[in-house]
Amino acid sequence: MARLKGKAVVAQSGGPTSAINASAAGVIQTALRNDSVFTGVYGSLNGILGVLNEELFDLAQEDPAQIDLLRKTPSAALGSCRHKLKDLSKDRADYERILEVFRAHDIRYFFYIGGNDSMDTADKLAHLAREIDYEMIAMGVPKTIDNDLAFTDHCPGYGSVAKFTATSAMEAGRDTEALYTHDTCTVQEIMGRNAGWIAASAGLARRVEEDAPHLILLPEVPFVLEKFVADVRQCLRDYKRCFIACGEGTKTADGKYLGEAGGTFAKDAFGHTQLGGAAEAVRAILEQEVGVKCRVNRAGTAQRVAMHFASRTDIKESYMVGAAAVKAAIKGTSGKMVTLVRHEEDGLYRCTTGLADLADVANGEKMLPKEYLNAAGTGVTPAFRAYALPLIAGQAEIEIGDDGLPVFARLAKHMVPHRTGRSYRAG
């Protein structure tokens, strides 16, 4: 079979992370080096929206140093989106538009860096292209701090957010400790709407019993008010303080997010329901049910892009999956997502890449397994440590400017002239 020649497009989707640009760098640098296959390497502005809107930019025209600096740059330098394509069986317009743009620019390779939805998009595109006999290759590059993609040992981006989360819990835990002249609580809200992988990573900070976090709340363990209050009271008796790592996706037994259900447990001094998310709900509960002072830390988006303390292992692997996607595509592979495969020999961690069907990945979701949580469901086990510690190993290099602050890449984004001759309103 003759090797498919044509342009490549790379796009980023979903929530930014510290690692998603490293994956983009892996795709871009590997593709640019293989110019006998790729007649051009384009970026798509804001994920799949850039294809729909025909907003493509030529990555060959970027300063190669900036491309390289992407490995040390958080967030999504190509621009991201939260756009979910319509169901192919109900509305083909979006998909047909994408293929129209691909055809117009002779785009034959599509690399989509993202989570479940992005894998679904890439999969459907691969199918439709086959159906209409447009020869193209679609590959998925996994990323999600949530670490909830199936068929991969872990997800690029998770190691970095886990490292920062554990470190921040450790530091803020010491802060709580310093002022324990009175019983005092701190609730640190941690990302992860559906799975508790990130909240669990806070547990790595607890090397000995008195260390923070004393309690972890996460979506996999239903929140039971009476048990929680009793746990906190016990902790205050033991240590005069209680540090709680609170996953934002913590839910009650009937499936209500704590942030929404807060009002059923506790009303603030003015009789309002709590609206500020899971941690604010927990704070209200503690102040009223236990009667202790409670602080809320909620780093928000800052936690997922904390490049200044990212995991070296994570960034290296994130680059690796990007590069592997291109290498597989050159060999003619399509409709697959690159996976991370863990090898452990003599206690040494090693990681290589594998491949999984996009369709399988798109429909899977990997929750935190039971054996990673202790019996009470409030802390992590040695098995979780063994899983997570290799992923946070090493501190990623960053570039520091003369002003002592990080220097991040910003792409020039030389836009490619339109070729389809029509505009399109996505979504």
Added chain:
Amino acid sequence: MARLKGKAVVAQSGGPTSAINASAAGVIQTALRNDSVFTGVYGSLNGILGVLNEELFDLAQEDPAQIDLLRKTPSAALGSCRHKLKDLSKDRADYERILEVFRAHDIRYFFYIGGNDSMDTADKLAHLAREIDYEMIAMGVPKTIDNDLAFTDHCPGYGSVAKFTATSAMEAGRDTEALYTHDTCTVQEIMGRNAGWIAASAGLARRVEEDAPHLILLPEVPFVLEKFVADVRQCLRDYKRCFIACGEGTKTADGKYLGEAGGTFAKDAFGHTQLGGAAEAVRAILEQEVGVKCRVNRAGTAQRVAMHFASRTDIKESYMVGAAAVKAAIKGTSGKMVTLVRHEEDGLYRCTTGLADLADVANGEKMLPKEYLNAAGTGVTPAFRAYALPLIAGQAEIEIGDDGLPVFARLAKHMVPHRTGRSYRAG
């Protein structure tokens, strides 16, 4: 004059920082080395409360490696407090109790690491001791992330929180940038109840116009709703995004904290006033007045103890002020706080220590000067950069364990037997 011999006590007070333990290490190591002067070096558990409660521990019995590790450990390892002594003219009981404890243990040197209130306490003790003819030396060691102590160029702790604040604004700013397919705002809440020094430090992240933060809110500039809304709208026109660094102490023209006054500007969907602090108030304003999606990041206490990205300069200077306090005390100096003195020759920053009267420091407060803010009051000037950049230079060393996470010191705190023969109920 014969050199005063006796025991030394060191205590920490106020909010934890990344640097306050470095100052403690400076005091402790310098005192332990001078055992011809100091017949013992004690820590006071939870600031002045430890003296009042006669809860003292013997620092000579600590593992010297742990004392050294204090330089790389955030928070307040001796324990901190928020206890303010009563007015000496109204109630001498607390002060007399302190001197009773000092006398019982032959404590002749008192080193208090803290902010205004701590300097006031140290000053009053020095006075009272003179009055009752108990020979002792009291020295103040400055610390406050707020950077609002007078008579010192800057405060130990500030450089580290400034470095982390700017870095986090830079990173979260990139996060906001990635998703600007629709107009979007992020409000990052930054510590500093009375002064805007930390909020201003976020401004260091803005190297070029499009960088975050686009607007800074701080206590020194009264918040005016119409102007703020107009500023945000302009920013959204210019960049399709707006990142706001919001000092928690931002106030309206009539002196109300934004967090409290929020309800006068904006009510949430349920008609409630906003209670979650300044950033939540700003979010409510933006969602209603401008109609854009708005995220709130609020790292809370985690920002002031972000040891993993502390300033090397800050930590070095924090140690230096601790050591300088002991050296001055050995020479017989009392009633003084150690200051940091900036020297700039040929554009090179150098810093030495000086001394200021405790009484002067206790009553002073240093707000952000006008020339450090631009005309609109929403950004910082080159003069502020010139002031702040040397303070954040270099990344402080930390110790990393086999698990890839920081290793912090924890003192064994060998308690000293009681000698006063009575207990005392502080406060």
